[in-house]
Amino acid sequence: MDEAQETIATPLTERLGCRYPIISAGMGGPARSELAAAVSQAGGFGLLGMVRESPALIAQEIAAVRQRTNRAFGVNLIPACTQPKLLEDELAACFDAGVPAMCFFWDVDAAAIAKAKRAGCLVLYQVGSVADAKKAEDAGADVIIVQGVEAGGHVWGRRGLSVLLPEVADAVEVPVAASGGIVDGRGLAAALALGGDGIHCGTAFLASVESFAHDYHKQRLVAAGPDETVHTDLFVINWPKGAPVRVLKNSQTEAAGDKLWGYDPDEMPREVIGHDDGNPIHRLDTNSPLRRTTGDLEAMALYSGDGVARVNAIEPARAIVERIMAEAIAAIRANAAAITA
Ligand SMILES: Cc1cc2nc3c(=O)[nH]c(=O)nc-3n(C[C@H](O)[C@H](O)[C@H](O)COP(=O)(O)O)c2cc1C
Structure with missing residues (x-):
């Protein structure tokens, strides 16, 4: 517990029980225990990316997060690309371990939400449209993650985040996190201004020290410019x-x-x-x-997300979280200071 940094308290931080409104995406492969734990320990909310992993690996990674931090975290699964039997076993591994939160993506799977709620988990659902945001909320999701077309990895969002985010924020009651192309504090400040309650970042953390991505991938992200x-x-x-x-x-x-x-x-x-x-x-x-x-x-x-041109170094996850927060607070203060009579 050593966060000296100011924070921005939002309905998202309240719902997730974390200090900063920053979620690291559950990237299948790169988001293992080292990364998820580092983000949660830094005051954000870390997600393990466990899509189509074996129940044994999931149990192992959950235990490894707990060895590194006693803070809350979640596990990401993608029902739509997972065989039903494997999905059932993966969910059982998460529930048996008592994970605090599950995050799902792609088609809204109401049955998976219901199972996670019955097991006592908070449910985050990443969607790419207003219709799916409402569907996930109706099925019991506690947090909606809105994915814009700028996002890296698998992209369900077809529209730009700056138009989709305010529409979803107006359409649902639960806290909303913005996802896609956000790599710095200006992105967090913009997400808050557009009606979001926080951000969900993949690429920014893919290039972290703790990410399980190959160093070649991290170096390519750091070297990438605009339009790449x-x-x-x-x-x-x-x-x-x-x-x-x-x-x-x-x-x-x-x-x-x-x-x-x-x-x-x-x-x-x-x-x-x-x-x-x-x-x-x-x-x-x-x-x-x-x-x-x-x-x-x-x-x-x-x-890679489309914000990659502004990822310029491979940093520890804590430094990324703290930099995003400091930049967001500075951006909000600068804008507020410009208000005149
Ligand atoms: C390497 C990588 C792997 C990803 N894997 C998953 C995944 O397994 N499950 C998931 O819900 N989203 C996955 N995503 C998408 C993220 O959840 C998120 O939408 C995206 O990273 C946001 O855009 P950004 O990368 O510009 O921050 C992945 C993204 C990346 C970059």
Whole structure:
């Protein structure tokens, strides 16, 4: 407990029981215990990204978070891309461990929300439209995360965050966190001004010291300038057809040229281009390179949000959280000071 920094208390910090209105996204692969724990311990709210992981790994990672912090955290799962039996076992692993919060994404799965509520969890739901925000709230979600099209990784939002966020904030009663392209305190200040109660960041924490992403991926994020991300469904092997992602441009997106949409995972050849923990990685599958991944890293899915040009260093998660807060408070003060009669 050593936060000297001022904070901005919002309905989101109240609901989640954290000091700062900053959630780190449950990025499948990179958001393991080191990152989630570091963000929660720094005063934000950390999410473990456990999509399609085994129940054994989930139990292990939950225990590892608890060894590093006694603060609240959550686990992210994606029902729509997970076989029902595995999803059931994953949920059971989370509930048996008594996780304080679950975060879900993609199609609104009312049954998953109901199960998590029955198990006593807070439920965060990341959505990409006003209709889904209402559906998730009606099904019992405690927090809505609004994803704009600027987001990195899998992108359910089709519209810009600056238009979608105020619409969702008006449409639901529960606290709302803004997601997509936010990497600094100006983004947090803007989210609050647009009716949000906080932010949910992936890319900003993907480039942290604690992230489980491969150093090659982190270095590519730091080096990236404006206009270097691509919105496409090219990296779709392992997911249902028609799942857009945002990635850094690489040899694969260059080879695709103008044909960035319309890929069908069932029609795509399987070519092994690397391995992770003994498992093969195929060209154009959804695996991004992690710490232990070997192979053609450049050709893999190098997920990135569109705010990446302002990610300029690989920093500890605590420094990222504290910098975002200090910048947001400075931006809000500067704007308030400009108000005149
Ligand atoms: C590397 C990476 C992996 C992601 N994996 C997941 C995931 O497993 N589950 C999920 O709900 N969202 C996932 N996302 C999306 C994030 O939840 C969030 O919408 C996105 O990071 C916000 O945009 P930003 O990266 O510009 O901050 C991922 C994003 C990235 C960058």
